Amino acid sequence: MSTGHHASWKIPEEHRADPAYVEAGAAIALGQAVYDRRMALEIDQGTLAERTGMSLADIERIEGGGTAPTLPLLRVLAAALDAKLDVSIDIEDTHVSFVPHAA
Incomplete structure (x- = not known):
């Protein structure tokens, strides 16, 4: 049975008051x-791009932590x-986790 995959990003104390740092950490965890x-x-970025209707550059940017996603984008990614x-x-x-749907 597959398990969920998750990523975490803990903000260093000296950056907790910096909204840009907080947002960047969340984007990195999502990516x-x-x-x-x-x-x-076992799919490549091109396949994920096709599944989402996005460009390969968009997927690269998301995985690299270079985008702050919207709720509609999160829904598309999950699907x-x-x-x-x-x-x-x-x-x-x-903390960001993708929990596989039951088979």
Whole structure:
């Protein structure tokens, strides 16, 4: 049975008051979770781009932590990765998990 893939980003104390740093950390955690789930599915970035209707550059940017996703984008990613997306955001850290749908 497959397990969920997750990524975490803990904000260093000296950057907790910096909104840009907090947002960047969340984007990095999402990018890592997308990459991990894509690897678990054994698909390449091009296949994920096709599944989402996005460009390869968009997928590269997401996986590299270079985008702050919208809720509609998160829904598209979850559907394309055949998983439920769990996100937990707190002051100090962000956790992102893709939990595979039951077979």
